[in-house]
Amino acid sequence: MADFALIVIGTVLVNNIVLVKFLGLCPLMGASRRLGMAAGMSLATGFVLVLSAALSYLLDRYLLQAFGLEYLRILSFILVIAGTVQFTEFMIRR
CATH class of the missing domain: 1.20.5 (Single alpha-helices involved in coiled-coils or other helix-helix interfaces)
Known part of the structure; x- marks a missing residue:
């Protein structure tokens, strides 16, 4: 059971x-109503995924593990992803 x-x-x-x-x-x-917008959304999503994964790895490896702050992983990863999204949106609108 x-x-x-x-x-x-x-x-x-x-x-x-x-x-x-x-x-x-x-x-x-x-x-996806227009092909150009769908392609732009996919490129922005891919950029955010790659950049936030790299930044999260560096943050985890060289900051959190170095100082014994592994319990802050989820919070720091969320902040990295949110910051990357905001940065990408800023660069697109600029």
Whole structure:
């Protein structure tokens, strides 16, 4: 019975089709009315992913681990991603 409960919890939380497949659908549907806007959205998303991954790695490796602040990982990663998004939006509008 415990195995069944673990399978159900894993299915609901980890393999949730709504969270896995449909989460990114809203920006796609909003920006895909024109091909140029959809391409711009995809380039901006790719840029944010690559830059925030690199910055998060550097922050984690050389700051958080060096000073024993591993418990701040999630907060710092969220701040890095938010800052990268704001930077990208600023550069696009400029």
